[in-house]
Amino acid sequence: MLETKSICPYCGVGCGLILEVDNNLIMRLYPDQDHVVSRGHICGKGSTAHEPGNSWDRLLYPLKREKDVMVRTSWDNALQEIATKLLEIRKRYGPEAIGFYGGCQNTLEEGYTMMKLARALGTNNVDSCARVCHDPSATALKEMVGLGATSTSVTEIPRSKALVIVGESLTESHPVLVQYLSLLKKNNGKIAVIDPRTTGTAKMADLHLKSRPGTDIYLFNAVANFLISNNLYDRKFVEDRVDGFEEFSRLIKSYTIQEAERITGIEQHIIVEFARLISQKPVIFSWGLGLTQTGGPKAVRSLINLALLTGNVGIDGAGLLVYRGQTNVQGSGDLIKPNVFPNGPMALETAKELEKIWGFLPPMREGKTVTEALLGSDMKAIVLMNFNPAVSFPNRRKVENFLKSLELLVVMDPFMTETAKLAHYVLPSAMWTEKEGSVTSLDRIVKWRFKAASPPGEVKEELEILSLLADRLELKGFSRDPKEVFKEMKTVAKTYSNLTLDQVMDYSTPSRYPENDTVLYRTRFYTSNGKAKLKFEEQPEPKSGLILITGRAVTRYNTDEMISRTPGFSQLAPVIYLNLKDAQRLGIRDNDLVKVTSRCGMAILNARISPDVLEGTVFAYMHVRSINNVVCDELDPETKTPRYKYTEVSISKIENIY
Numbered sequence: 096m097l098e099t100k101s102i103c104p105y106c107g108v109g110c111g112l113i114l115e116v117d118n119n120l121i122m123r124l125y126p127d128q129d130h131v132v133s134r135g136h137i138c139g140k141g142s143t144a145h146e147p148g149n150s151w152d153r154l155l156y157p158l159k160r161e162k163d164v165m166v167r168t169s170w171d172n173a174l175q176e177i178a179t180k181l182l183e184i185r186k187r188y189g190p191e192a193i194g195f196y197g198g199c200q201n202t203l204e205e206g207y208t209m210m211k212l213a214r215a216l217g218t219n220n221v222d223s224c225a226r227v228c229h230d231p232s233a234t235a236l237k238e239m240v241g242l243g244a245t246s247t248s249v250t251e252i253p254r255s256k257a258l259v260i261v262g263e264s265l266t267e268s269h270p271v272l273v274q275y276l277s278l279l280k281k282n283n284g285k286i287a288v289i290d291p292r293t294t295g296t297a298k299m300a301d302l303h304l305k306s307r308p309g310t311d312i313y314l315f316n317a318v319a320n321f322l323i324s325n326n327l328y329d330r331k332f333v334e335d336r337v338d339g340f341e342e343f344s345r346l347i348k349s350y351t352i353q354e355a356e357r358i359t360g361i362e363q364h365i366i367v368e369f370a371r372l373i374s375q376k377p378v379i380f381s382w383g384l385g386l387t388q389t390g391g392p393k394a395v396r397s398l399i400n401l402a403l404l405t406g407n408v409g410i411d412g413a414g415l416l417v418y419r420g421q422t423n424v425q426g427s428g429d430l431i432k433p434n435v436f437p438n439g440p441m442a443l444e445t446a447k448e449l450e451k452i453w454g455f456l457p458p459m460r461e462g463k464t465v466t467e468a469l470l471g472s473d474m475k476a477i478v479l480m481n482f483n484p485a486v487s488f489p490n491r492r493k494v495e496n497f498l499k500s501l502e503l504l505v506v507m508d509p510f511m512t513e514t515a516k517l518a519h520y521v522l523p524s525a526m527w528t529e530k531e532g533s534v535t536s537l538d539r540i541v542k543w544r545f546k547a548a549s550p551p552g553e554v555k556e557e558l559e560i561l562s563l564l565a566d567r568l569e570l571k572g573f574s575r576d577p578k579e580v581f582k583e584m585k586t587v588a589k590t591y592s593n594l595t596l597d598q599v600m601d602y603s604t605p606s607r608y609p610e611n612d613t614v615l616y617r618t619r620f621y622t623s624n625g626k627a628k629l630k631f632e633e634q635p636e637p638k639s640g641l642i643l644i645t646g647r648a649v650t651r652y653n654t655d656e657m658i659s660r661t662p663g664f665s666q667l668a669p670v671i672y673l674n675l676k677d678a679q680r681l682g683i684r685d686n687d688l689v690k691v692t693s694r695c696g697m698a699i700l701n702a703r704i705s706p707d708v709l710e711g712t713v714f715a716y717m718h719v720r721s722i723n724n725v726v727c728d729e730l731d732p733e734t735k736t737p738r739y740k741y742t743e744v745s746i747s748k749i750e751n752i753y
């Protein structure tokens with residue numbers, strides 16, 4: 096039996112795994128004791144992550160739409176026809192009619208190559224699933240501290256006095272990190288959770304601030320004002336290392352604890368207790384989608400302000416921690432953006448630098464984000480690499496209609512997804528165990544996945560698919576060798592330049608980018624003048640109706656393509672959770688069938704009464720397919736991230752269904 100080290104393909108924790116391989120079959124996998132973050136732990140999804148690859152319904156050869164049926168075709172035909180169509184569309188409508196968009200289980204090398212291919216075709220229409228989760232975090236962090244990534248590490252949690260967790264449920268979404276909450280508690284550290292729901296994580300907290308959705312900015316501003324007015328902030332840190340204090344402290348004055356209670360629904364004494372808790376050192380400020388998918392970068396900035404005011408960045412046991420979602424969402428967000436080059440801002444200087452390495456000058460006009468592209472553009476050709484937006488995007492019907500309207504839709508995926516069903520060409524791609532390449536975890540750890548088995552049937556590795564397509568497009572410089580691509584990638588993306596291939600392949604060292612330290616900014620921030628920036632944000636008027644929140648279940652994963660093909664996981668019940676008071680008001684009882692309606696669409700679900708849900712909100716798992724018929728395509732104006740957790744809905748009981 097051969098053993099190969101790898102990284103879990105699901106969430107951004109990036110747990111270390113050891114695969115046991117026999118005769119080209121992954122027989123079993125178990126946790127890697129030596130992995131610095133997971134330390135021999137694994138969750139249920141990780142422990143079965145090899146199973147979907149063995150599923151009977153893997154796509155084994157390329158498919159092509161002929162009228163309304165998908166028929167088998169050869170790689171040669173498929174790639175030649177796709178190339179011809181792309182060139183035709185470019186000629187007819189210009190390069191901006193074409194877009195390349197990727198999911199975030201793609202490796203750094205795959206994402207980088209897709210991004211380069213789009214630019215070689217003359218378009219900046221490239222993006223990744225990082226857009227829909229933490230682009231607001233990356234945007235706010237880049238602006239305020241200089242790098243769009245975590246400034247600390249989860250391994251620092253046990254050293255802190257307090258851990259603040261905003262809009263994130265570790266027990267569901269990053270279960271292996273729960274061990275760090277236990278270690279923190281053992282060291283008498285405190286946990287504060289800010290979430291409208293009583294999640295498993297909230298149950299572990301010393302302080303649960305059960306806020307109304309979309310009111311975080313008010314809360315953080317009121318706390319900032321309290322800290323400043325009561326001299327509980329770190330004056331020296333702010334004077335030495337932070338810009339913008341005077342203006343910030345002036346603008347924040349109208350935000351009071353009294354008003355915060357009215358707006359957020361949290362009692363004043365709890366807010367004051369929270370303010371005192373974070374005025375200590377060291378404290379870690381961490382967050383998830385509860386911030387980014389409601390208030391976008393504005394909400395993230397208002398939280399970062401608190402870390403800067405209290406001097407909790409750049410020291411052991413403190414910092415800014417983002418619970419990134421997918422296995423390589425950090426890396427995808429670092430490399431693939433429509434408005435930024437992988438080597439820096441979109442400018443002539445960076446373009447010229449790319450020309451030297453790539454042999455062509457990239458286009459200079461900002462491209463479209465994937466949400467702008469799919470939710471109302473007039474683009475004509477889209478290539479999707481392991482992305483399932485027909486299920487994962489808000490206002491699904493609109494996305495579906497758009498995808499159907501395209502002259503060319505190419506989907507790479509191991510499975511016939513809802514998105515693939517709409518494609519003109521479906522190209523079967525390789526599972527994470529069937530190729531090699533690197534991924535960046537939420538902890539900034541970059542690790543190499545080794546190939547454990549060959550892909551089945553005619554399945555091809557994505558790098559090979561992209562490089563063959565580039566050949567047909569007569570574009571040069573698209574290697575199918577992940578090691579070569581890694582080397583090129585790190586000369587382009589300077590934040591990755593500290594790493595060597597040997598370090599990334601060596602599982603006995605963590606290999607973090609852009610420095611191999613758990614804590615960044617010990618002496619300088621990565622901004623141009625080395626200082627961090629405070630940034631005041633105003634609280635927008637919170638929505639008043641019944642708010643639908645969507646989120647994760649520990650036993651499911653995103654659009655469920657993988658878990659639904661994993662033996663041992665039962666089907667997910669299509670349920671919506673309500674508070675008892677709302678249920679009584681609406682005349683709904685436990686287990687009633689209800690119709691959930693928004694201005695975008697509706698779903699029929701089973702009602703469950705739950706004390707965990709705040710009055711005025713309802714909760715559904717995002718894995719329930721029909722829920723994105725209801726979730727509206729309201730995008731954050733700055734980052735175009737959907738407000739997946741902030742849809743006004745109405746609910747009514749369905750009578751006499753039988």
Ligand SMILES: Nc1nc2c(c(=O)[nH]1)N[C@H]1C(S)=C(S)[C@@H](COP(=O)(O)OP(=O)(O)OC[C@H]3O[C@@H](n4cnc5c(=O)[nH]c(N)nc54)[C@H](O)[C@@H]3O)O[C@H]1N2
Pocket residue numbers: 106107228261262263264265267268269289290291292294306307308309310311382383384385386389418419420421644645646647648649650651652653740
């Ligand atoms: N088991 C499992 N794990 C996963 C995934 C999965 O599908 N399944 N997906 C992965 C991915 S892609 C991602 S991005 C991460 C996401 O991980 P999380 O960030 O944990 O994502 P969610 O569960 O969607 O939402 C987090 C929390 O935000 C809260 N929330 C909603 N509105 C607000 C608000 O206005 N303010 C505040 N403070 N909180 C609010 C919700 O109640 C919810 O508990 O998980 C990753 N891990």
Ligand SMILES: Nc1nc2c(c(=O)[nH]1)N[C@H]1C(S)=C(S)[C@@H](COP(=O)(O)OP(=O)(O)OC[C@H]3O[C@@H](n4cnc5c(=O)[nH]c(N)nc54)[C@H](O)[C@@H]3O)O[C@H]1N2
Pocket residue numbers: 104198199200224227228384388420421481482483484487488489508509510512524525526527528645646652653654655656657717722723726739740
């Ligand atoms: N209502 C609501 N909707 C949401 C969210 C929410 O909180 N609420 N969250 C959003 C977020 S944060 C995210 S990240 C998106 C995720 O949305 P998507 O990225 O669209 O969905 P995924 O299910 O993560 O996977 C995409 C594809 O990757 C393929 N895949 C998985 N593993 C492998 C592999 O090893 N090899 C290959 N080649 N392919 C693989 C799967 O078959 C799948 O089709 O959903 C978003 N949608």
Ligand code: SF4
Pocket residue numbers: 103104105106107108109110133136137138139140141142268269270271272
């Ligand atoms: S916590 Fe995340 S990375 Fe770790 S085993 Fe579970 S799904 Fe995989």
Ligand SMILES: [Mo]
Pocket residue numbers: 227228420421424
């Ligand atoms: Mo995500």
